[in-house]
Amino acid sequence: MGRGLQPLPPDAPHPRPARCEGRRWQGLGAHGQPHLRPRRGESGPGRCRDGSHREGTHPPQSRSYLAMTADSMDATVPSRRPALGFIGGGVMAEALIGAVTGGGLAAPGTLLVGEVDEERRRVLREQYGVEVTADNLAAADAELVVLAVKPQHLGVVLQQLRGQLREDTIVVSIIAGARLQTLCEGLEHPLVVRAMPNTPARVRKAATFWIPSAGLSEPALVRVRSLLGALGTEVEVADEAGVEMATGLAGPMPAFVYFLIEAFIDAGVALGLPRDQATLATVESMRGSLELLHRSQESPAALRKQVTSPGGATLAGLKVFESAGVRDAMDAAVRAVHARAQELGRLPLAPLEPGKEG
Ligand SMILES: NC(=O)C1=CN([C@@H]2O[C@H](COP(=O)(O)OP(=O)(O)OC[C@H]3O[C@@H](n4cnc5c(N)ncnc54)[C@H](OP(=O)(O)O)[C@@H]3O)[C@@H](O)[C@H]2O)C=CC1
Ligand SMILES: O=C(O)[C@@H]1CCC=N1
Numbered sequence: 001m002g003r004g005l006q007p008l009p010p011d012a013p014h015p016r017p018a019r020c021e022g023r024r025w026q027g028l029g030a031h032g033q034p035h036l037r038p039r040r041g042e043s044g045p046g047r048c049r050d051g052s053h054r055e056g057t058h059p060p061q062s063r064s065y066l067a068m069t070a071d072s073m074d075a076t077v078p079s080r081r082p083a084l085g086f087i088g089g090g091v092m093a094e095a096l097i098g099a100v101t102g103g104g105l106a107a108p109g110t111l112l113v114g115e116v117d118e119e120r121r122r123v124l125r126e127q128y129g130v131e132v133t134a135d136n137l138a139a140a141d142a143e144l145v146v147l148a149v150k151p152q153h154l155g156v157v158l159q160q161l162r163g164q165l166r167e168d169t170i171v172v173s174i175i176a177g178a179r180l181q182t183l184c185e186g187l188e189h190p191l192v193v194r195a196m197p198n199t200p201a202r203v204r205k206a207a208t209f210w211i212p213s214a215g216l217s218e219p220a221l222v223r224v225r226s227l228l229g230a231l232g233t234e235v236e237v238a239d240e241a242g243v244e245m246a247t248g249l250a251g252p253m254p255a256f257v258y259f260l261i262e263a264f265i266d267a268g269v270a271l272g273l274p275r276d277q278a279t280l281a282t283v284e285s286m287r288g289s290l291e292l293l294h295r296s297q298e299s300p301a302a303l304r305k306q307v308t309s310p311g312g313a314t315l316a317g318l319k320v321f322e323s324a325g326v327r328d329a330m331d332a333a334v335r336a337v338h339a340r341a342q343e344l345g346r347l348p349l350a351p352l353e354p355g356k357e358g
Contacts, residue, residue: 081141081142081143082110082111082112082131082139082141082142082143083106083110083111083142083143083144084100084106084110084111084112084142084143084144084145084146084227085111085112085113085114085138085139085140085141085142085144085145085146086111086112086113086114086115086139086145086146086148087114087136087139087140087145087146087147087148087149087157087161088114088115088147088148088149088150088153088157089113089114089115089117089120089121089124089132089148090115090120090148090149090150091199092148092174092197092199092201093113093115093124093146093148094124094128094202095197095199095201095202095206095231096146096148096174096197096201096231097111097113097124097128097130098128098201098202099201099202099204099206099230099231099232100227100230101128101129101130102204103204103230105230108128108129108130108131109129109130109131111128111130111131112130112131112132112133112138112139112141112142113130113131113132113133113139114132114133114134114135114136114137114138114139114140115132115133115134116134118134121133121134136157136160136161137160137161137164140160140161140164140165140169141166141169142169143168143169143170143223144169144170144171144172144223144224144227145165145169145170145171145172146171146172146173146174147171147172147173147174147175147178147183148174148175149175150175151175151176151177151178151344151345151347152344152347154175154178154182154186154347154349155347155348155349158183158186158187158349161187162186162187162188163187163188163189165187165189168191169189169191170191170192170193170216170220170223170224171183171187171189171191171192171193172192172193172195172210172224172227172228173192173193173194173195174195174196174197176196176247176251176341176344176345177244177247177341177342177343177344177345177346177347178194178344178345179194179240179345180192180194180211180213180240182345182349183213184213184215186349190213190214190215191213191215191216191220192212192213192215193210193211193212193213193216193224194210194211194240194243195208195209195210195211195228195243196208196209196210196243196246196247196250196251197228197231197232197251198250198251198252198253198254199254200232200254201231201232204230204231204232205232205233206231206232206233207232207233207235207246207250207253208228208231208232208233208234208235208250209234209235209237209242209243209246209250210224210228210234210235210236210237210243211236211237211238211239211240211242211243212224212236244338244341244342245338247337247338247341248334248335248337248338248341249334249337251337251341252333252334252337256330256333257286261282261283261286264278264282265278265279265282266278268281268282289303304318
């Protein structure tokens with residue numbers, strides 16, 4: 001069996017999971033099997049695509065897939081190839097590492113994190129027990145490699161990794177704005193996924209939108225779904241614009257929500273509530289409202305109307321939002337994130353001078 005992974009029993013019944021639910025880890029690949037680096041060009045590489053033809057449906061978990069997973073995990077020959085590598089060990093990498101290792105889905109020792117900052121390497125090693133390195137090429141030797149540097153550092157990383165990846169390595173980029181074509185061409189590698197998760201991955205409640213390049217085989221897609229499903233809910237979209245739109249909405253949503261929470265707490269304090277009570281009133285009411293929305297079949301608008309008695313108190317507050325143009329401001333904020341992410345995706349890929357990151 002693989003190193004610390006939890007394969008499904010080969011003959012267990014497997015109801016097809018709902019399309020967007022988090023999935024049980026299915027393993028990242030052939031852990032434990034000896035790996036010889038295939039010569040480039042030995043098997044036909046896929047091609048980068050502009051992202052238009054793959055339908056966003058999950059294939060049924062067929063018997064043949066399960067057999068493939070079980071076979072690959074039953075191998076007993078130890079290997080030093082990491083199952084999962086990270087290029088960049090910051091906020092998002094940490095969220096992914098926590099999600100993957102925290103649920104016991106992958107042994108920390110199967111992860112290798114490439115990170116420039118020595119202090120970050122120390123923190124990740126001590127808190128998660130993962131292997132760390134300053135050598136990105138070592139981390140990029142993993143079966144599945146997550147690119148988790150800021151967009152401003154993508155150029156350096158592409159320079160380092162170009163033409164260096166094993167032929168079967170799957171690359172998952174979570175870098176805002178970085179297009180599949182840029183990644184495939186920059187890495188000279190066809191097996192690339194573009195994904196946009198968010199920080200609730202830390203508690204396995206992320207909403208991740210993703211799209212693969214055309215080069216990925218079905219078994220490779222299964223591995224990607226397993227990884228992204230371990231973060232929370234994952235949605236494979238039909239074209240790359242879907243990931244870009246999700247970058248405007250889902251990516252920043254935690255920041256938008258915390259901004260609202262901060263403002264409502266301050267409003268409660270301004271009314272005269274002690275800060276702890278204002279915090280509780282805001283956070284527990286938000287949590288309860290989301291839970292109600294989640295469990296009921298009713299729309300947000302219907303649930304809002306149930307609170308808003310005609311001529312009552314809530315209406316007075318909502319009128320303030322409408323007259324202040326809050327809806328328009330939210331629309332503009334989402335558009336601004338979307339536009340900025342695309343701008344980041346057009347940054348020159350050469351290393352930038354310090355202070356010129358914009
Ligand atoms: N934060 C979020 O909510 C989300 C972020 N993203 C995307 O995820 C990516 C990472 O974001 P985030 O985790 O917030 O950023 P962080 O800055 O926290 O993490 C990036 C890490 O990579 C390190 N790093 C920089 N250059 C290199 C290099 N050449 N090799 C290895 N490591 C390097 C950085 O070190 P140093 O700090 O010393 O530069 C830093 O520790 C971004 O592209 C972002 O667009 C996607 C979804 C949500
Ligand atoms: O602010 C950023 O650039 C990233 C993208 C989505 C969330 N954070």
